[in-house]
Amino acid sequence: EVQLVESGGDLVQPGGSLRLSCAASGFTFSSHWMHWVRQAPGQGLVWVSHISGDGSNTRYADSVKGRFTISRDNGKNTLYLQMNSLRAEDTAVYYCARDSSAWFDPWGQGTLVTVSS
Amino acid sequence: EIVMTQSPATLSVSPGERATLSCRASQSISSNLAWYQQKPGQAPRLLIYAASTRATGIPARFSGSGSGTEFTLTISSLQSEDFAVYYCQQYYNWPKTFGQGTKVEIK
Numbered sequence: 001e002v003q004l005v006e007s008g009g010d011l012v013q014p015g016g017s018l019r020l021s022c023a024a025s026g027f028t029f030s031s032h033w034m035h036w037v038r039q040a041p042g043q044g045l046v047w048v049s050h051i052s053g054d055g056s057n058t059r060y061a062d063s064v065k066g067r068f069t070i071s072r073d074n075g076k077n078t079l080y081l082q083m084n085s086l087r088a089e090d091t092a093v094y095y096c097a098r099d100s101s102a103w104f105d106p107w108g109q110g111t112l113v114t115v116s117s
Numbered sequence: 118e119i120v121m122t123q124s125p126a127t128l129s130v131s132p133g134e135r136a137t138l139s140c141r142a143s144q145s146i147s148s149n150l151a152w153y154q155q156k157p158g159q160a161p162r163l164l165i166y167a168a169s170t171r172a173t174g175i176p177a178r179f180s181g182s183g184s185g186t187e188f189t190l191t192i193s194s195l196q197s198e199d200f201a202v203y204y205c206q207q208y209y210n211w212p213k214t215f216g217q218g219t220k221v222e223i224k
Contacts, residue, residue, distance in 0.1 A: 044204065045153075045206075045215040047213055047215070059212070061212060095161070100163075102149065102166075102208040102213075103151040103166040103208055104151070104163065104206070105166075106163070107162070110160055
């Protein structure tokens with residue numbers, strides 16, 4: 001069974017840092033681009049970042065560029081999102097998702113990041 | 118960036134009735150469109166890709182149509198488990214943007 005499990009979400013103060021993880025299983029992790037998508041409370045889905053299968057190609061939404069870093073460890077089948085200089089507007093559930101021929105399938109269950117003093 | 122606009126924001130439908138959801142792209146995206154379903158407290162689930170192809174395990178009451186800039190998701194006979202929020206997403210180019218969602222609620 002293809003599965004994605006996020007972890008690392010927490011309450012953090014503005015200006016703080018956090019690293020999210022997404023453990024993948026049931027498929028050849030290194031063969032797939034991977035994405036992070038976030039959803040603020042009561043809001044819609046917003047794409048955050050993606051990374052190619054070998055990790056050589058990354059891209060970010062303008063809202064997180066320069067503050068967030070996506071990476072992966074194909075030996076551990078794990079995707080990461082390092083989040084620095086966090087702001088209140090970064091408060092959201094963060095989902096990882098597999099890129100399946102361009103659409104996103106499946107998605108992890110999400111991990112909640114709350115930025116507040 | 119391609120802007121995806123969904124309508125209506127909320128759709129009130131009785132069980133057993135037909136629901137029609139719309140999604141419009143700010144420029145042509147050919148058939149590079151997916152639909153997702155999200156229930157409260159759950160992750161999104163892929164329903165439709167390539168505008169009209171049902172994902173594995175998706176019931177036949179869900180159908181997608183359209184190309185270019187206008188797309189439709191139709192649920193032919195709403196079941197209790199179909200009340201949820203539905204998002205469209207274009208994957209024609211980066212970033213792969215989502216619509217703001219349509220909430221399908223019980224009438």
